[in-house]
Amino acid sequence: MSIKLEEPLTRAAVVAPFDVEVIAAPKKEARALRSPMFWLTCAPLVMVLGWALFPSLFSGFDPISGVPAEKFQAPGAGHWFGTDHLGRDVFSRVVHGTSQTLLTAGLAVSIGLVVGTGLGLIAATAGRAADAVTMRLIDVLLAVPGFLISLIIVTAFAPGPISLGVGVGIASIASFARVVRSEVLRVRSLDYVEAAFMNGGTYWSVVFKHILPNSCGPVLALLAVDLGVAILAISGLGFLGFGSPPPTPEWGLLIAEGRQYLASAWWLTTLPGVVIVAVVILLAGLGRQLHKIFRL
Amino acid sequence: MAAYIARRIGQALLVIWLAYTLVFLAVQLLPNDPVTIFLSADAAADPATIAAMKAQYGYDQPLLVQYFSQLAGLFTGDFGYSLASGQPVAERIGAVVGSTLVLASSAFVTAVLFAVLLVAAATLARHAWLKRLIINLPPLFAAVPVFWLGLVLLQVLSIQLGVMSLFPDGSFASIAVPVLVLAIHVSAPIAQVLLKSVDNVYTQPFVDVLRAKGASPSWIFFRHVLKNAAAPAMTISGITVGTLLAGSVITETVFARAGLGQVVLQAVTAQDVALVQGLVLLTATAFVVVNLAVDLLYPLLDPRILKSGTHGAPRALVA
Numbered sequence: 001m002s003i004k005l006e007e008p009l010t011r012a013a014v015v016a017p018f019d020v021e022v023i024a025a026p027k028k029e030a031r032a033l034r035s036p037m038f039w040l041t042c043a044p045l046v047m048v049l050g051w052a053l054f055p056s057l058f059s060g061f062d063p064i065s066g067v068p069a070e071k072f073q074a075p076g077a078g079h080w081f082g083t084d085h086l087g088r089d090v091f092s093r094v095v096h097g098t099s100q101t102l103l104t105a106g107l108a109v110s111i112g113l114v115v116g117t118g119l120g121l122i123a124a125t126a127g128r129a130a131d132a133v134t135m136r137l138i139d140v141l142l143a144v145p146g147f148l149i150s151l152i153i154v155t156a157f158a159p160g161p162i163s164l165g166v167g168v169g170i171a172s173i174a175s176f177a178r179v180v181r182s183e184v185l186r187v188r189s190l191d192y193v194e195a196a197f198m199n200g201g202t203y204w205s206v207v208f209k210h211i212l213p214n215s216c217g218p219v220l221a222l223l224a225v226d227l228g229v230a231i232l233a234i235s236g237l238g239f240l241g242f243g244s245p246p247p248t249p250e251w252g253l254l255i256a257e258g259r260q261y262l263a264s265a266w267w268l269t270t271l272p273g274v275v276i277v278a279v280v281i282l283l284a285g286l287g288r289q290l291h292k293i294f295r296l
Numbered sequence: 297m298a299a300y301i302a303r304r305i306g307q308a309l310l311v312i313w314l315a316y317t318l319v320f321l322a323v324q325l326l327p328n329d330p331v332t333i334f335l336s337a338d339a340a341a342d343p344a345t346i347a348a349m350k351a352q353y354g355y356d357q358p359l360l361v362q363y364f365s366q367l368a369g370l371f372t373g374d375f376g377y378s379l380a381s382g383q384p385v386a387e388r389i390g391a392v393v394g395s396t397l398v399l400a401s402s403a404f405v406t407a408v409l410f411a412v413l414l415v416a417a418a419t420l421a422r423h424a425w426l427k428r429l430i431i432n433l434p435p436l437f438a439a440v441p442v443f444w445l446g447l448v449l450l451q452v453l454s455i456q457l458g459v460m461s462l463f464p465d466g467s468f469a470s471i472a473v474p475v476l477v478l479a480i481h482v483s484a485p486i487a488q489v490l491l492k493s494v495d496n497v498y499t500q501p502f503v504d505v506l507r508a509k510g511a512s513p514s515w516i517f518f519r520h521v522l523k524n525a526a527a528p529a530m531t532i533s534g535i536t537v538g539t540l541l542a543g544s545v546i547t548e549t550v551f552a553r554a555g556l557g558q559v560v561l562q563a564v565t566a567q568d569v570a571l572v573q574g575l576v577l578l579t580a581t582a583f584v585v586v587n588l589a590v591d592l593l594y595p596l597l598d599p600r601i602l603k604s605g606t607h608g609a610p611r612a613l614v615a
Binding site: 136137139140142143144145146147148149151152154155156158159228232233235236239240241242252255256258259262263266269270273276277280281284285 | 307310311312314315318319322323435436438439440441442443444447448450451455535537538539541542545546549550560561563564565567568569572573575576579580583584587
């Protein structure tokens with residue numbers, strides 16, 4: 001990841017050799033990459049990604065069919081998060097549910113990123129009228145709470161992970177569009193953009209070669225934070241029963257199922273929730289650090 | 297001032313109209329009309345029933361007629377009819393909205409008070425470690441799912457300690473705990489923005505002057521800094537209306553309270569597009585009205601806004 005991000009900054013340094021701030025950027029970035037905090041944030045997130053990709057490496061228990069004789073076991077050395085009413089290992093269900101939750105959240109964030117970046121670019125580069133129209137559109141998206149946008153989609157297309165992801169994604173368009181717009185407005189007033197135009201660059205070549213790569217920092221930071229927000233929204237809607245149907249181990253659904261056994265088995269609701277909180281906090285922390293790395 | 301108010305109200309109406317139009321278009325873009333979607337829950341609906349129901353609810357009219365008659369309805373408080381119950385949407389929502397409004401508004405007031413207290417504690421803390429600890433609370437609150445916090449509190453308070461009943465019984469705890477759960481979640485963004493804005497105000501020279509004149513730290517914070525830092529926090533408070541609604545629905549479900557949450561769950565489960573459409577429009581209207589109120593309160597808080605358009609506050613024409 002680091003190499004891909006470093007490239008546009010170095011290119012910027014070459015284009016504008018007298019801009020001290022731009023030259024200093026790669027160095028500060030390298031320092032941030034060496035900081036232990038950055039790796040302490042990344043390591044657990046990489047592990048969660050591993051849960052999503054290779055769940056069976058992290059837990060030997062079957063997430064769907066349990067051992068009835070071992071039902072309602074409290075957390076311990078054998079079953080880290082205990083077992084549920086069917087004797088299924090809760091930790092294994094959390095691990096196997098990661099891919100479902102991350103895929104839905106990933107779908108949501110990609111929609112927000114792609115459509116939001118498009119709208120933000122149009123607003124910032126295609127003239128004043130386009131800006132006014134796009135920003136009003138974004139006002140409307142902000143005025144209809146994301147929760148309700150998801151509800152419309154889920155109602156119209158029947159509950160399921162895809163309608164959930166699309167709904168949450170539409171809700172996140174506005175924040176991406178705003179960040180991209182303000183960032184592009186900042187970058188396009190810089191000297192090297194003018195230089196690129198003078199060197200004969202067309203609108204599209206300048207936008208894609210210079211403006212977009214150099215405005216990606218804050219967008220990347222938002223991406224991390226928004227992934228956390230999407231996970232929260234999706235687990236909330238999953239809790240209400242608007243996501244995947246029951247046998248699937250989705251994080252929100254896991255907690256909703258444990259709700260019936262609140263009195264006898266606290267671990268069914270509490271421990272999967274701790275995982276959600278930890279992942280969202282780590283993503284927010286990653287977003288803060290990316291922000292620090294890019295915004296200098 | 298009059299020009300500022302007129303401009304803000306015009307923008308608010310524009311946003312409501314756009315929201316209505318977008319929702320209308322989105323419903324038209326669906327592969328099926330609301331009646332067919334609603335009846336698809338049953339086994340093979342009879343075409344005559346579908347046609348009769350479409351005629352009853354006006355879905356057989358030309359699109360433009362539907363568009364304008366529904367739009368005209370909005371201004372008279374007519375949000376159409378629920379497909380599932382046949383009741384007017386406004387009536388269906390009006391019957392339960394009171395309980396949700398009580399929950400949401402008490403949670404909102406608690407959240408604002410809580411955010412101010414948190415920021416005051418962080419600013420006035422004598423020890424650096426305490427300050428660091430308090431500053432890290434809002435990001436934590438933002439990361440905690442409402443339903444999980446509610447369930448954990450239920451688990452601890454009513455099952456372990458037995459100080460609260462599992463179902464709403466009108467006791468103080470059964471009212472206060474849901475409000476608290478929602479307020480903690482909503483206070484996070486407000487506290488984060490207020491913290492940042494308070495830090496900005498502290499860099500201004502007038503604070504040094506106050507200090508030099510011998511004002512105590514708490515006097516400076518409550519009498520001078522807080523007032524100057526309030527504008528961005530007010531903006532974000534207006535924006536939390538959406539979070540407040542989603543949070544209310546989830547909180548009501550967790551604590552088995554009556555309210556909008558039930559209507560939302562039923563509407564979605566029955567695929568009642570008309571009811572959800574009404575819910576969306578009502579919330580969008582509530583959101584726009586609250587934010588309009590915030591915008592109109594700005595000049596009272598900070599008369600400078602009418603003179604110059606800086607400070608990230610709404611750009612206004614000179615009145």
